[in-house]
Amino acid sequence: MTEGSEATVAAAHRVEVALGERAYHVHIGPGVRAALPEVVAGIGARRVAVVSARPPEWTPDPGVPSVVIPARDGEHHKTLxxxxxxxxxxADFGLSRSDAVVSVGGGTTTDAAGLAAALYHRGVPVVHLPTSLLAQVDASVGGKTAVNLPQGKNLVGAYWQPRAVLCDTEYLTTLPRREWTNGYGEIARCHFIGAGDLYGLPVQEQIAASVVLKASIVADDERDAGPRHLLNYGHTLGHALERATGYRLRHGEAVAIGTVFAGVLAGRLGRIGPDRVAEHRSVVAAYGLPTALPAGPGSDAGALIALMRLDKKATDGLTFVLDGPRGAEPVRGVPEPEVAAALADMPVGDAGTGGR
Incomplete structure (x- = not known):
């Protein structure tokens, strides 16, 4: 790196994901993509395959011989x-186990490239450069890689921790408004799993707080045996809504609606009071996110419940991560009539969105 780029990276937030010999750092700030050659050199990679969803001027040189593979970004391309x-x-490039893969793109790119890195030669190092807000606050951190099947979202995957994550906030300046909103869906749900109120903070601090929270949970439960389920707050209905709408509803938007629903369901089950239920809606609405079920297939209770039964947490009937007296926790075996009633309590259409 040049002296200027070293100063930029030094000024960035740095969060450790403490996993022993698999530990790595997440660097967050403007210009941190300049650290890529140093990261690659630290790995000892001689060659790099760069899977990039961004144009050449936004795809950094890894500092060693490389091939750039244009990514197929979007949920419909997350396939085996x-x-x-x-x-x-x-293989065509001659990549070996002593080389590395670099992903440059949104969450679907980091997911697919991460899974390919996990499988190729039974595992080659991967470095993520997430370029969307959603990928920077969540998808690129924690080592979960997966693709979709027609039967469900993220049903085929592996745990494969990256060697580093470079969250360059300069990438965010190129995003359309809807992509910002998409990322805010994951930030809003952090309010209910321990991050506190992040609304109004500079985006770099919002990302850092979200990553700190996720890093602490992943360090405690790398392979989703229990505590890591907290990160799925709002996701059970969220994933079902994505499927039901043919992925026209973006992930963060769906998680936002799922977060509101989690509050409604927790209220029906007597886990939280009316004020806390209302707080779910107000926090989500503050970010300009949807709080209502989408009209059409996205509001059909029977179809949504059938999809929620496919959720990976559903080992004992319908399972949700819900707020309660002890904070958020997985709740298994939730009765279907209660879920249906909570869905019936949700508004449908564009009602209930807004900001503060």
């Missing part, structure tokens, strides 16, 4: 077929 093609491209 795309992962196989990536692995074929790695």
């Amino acid at each position: 077929g795309w992962v196989e093609e990536l692995c074929r491209r790695f």
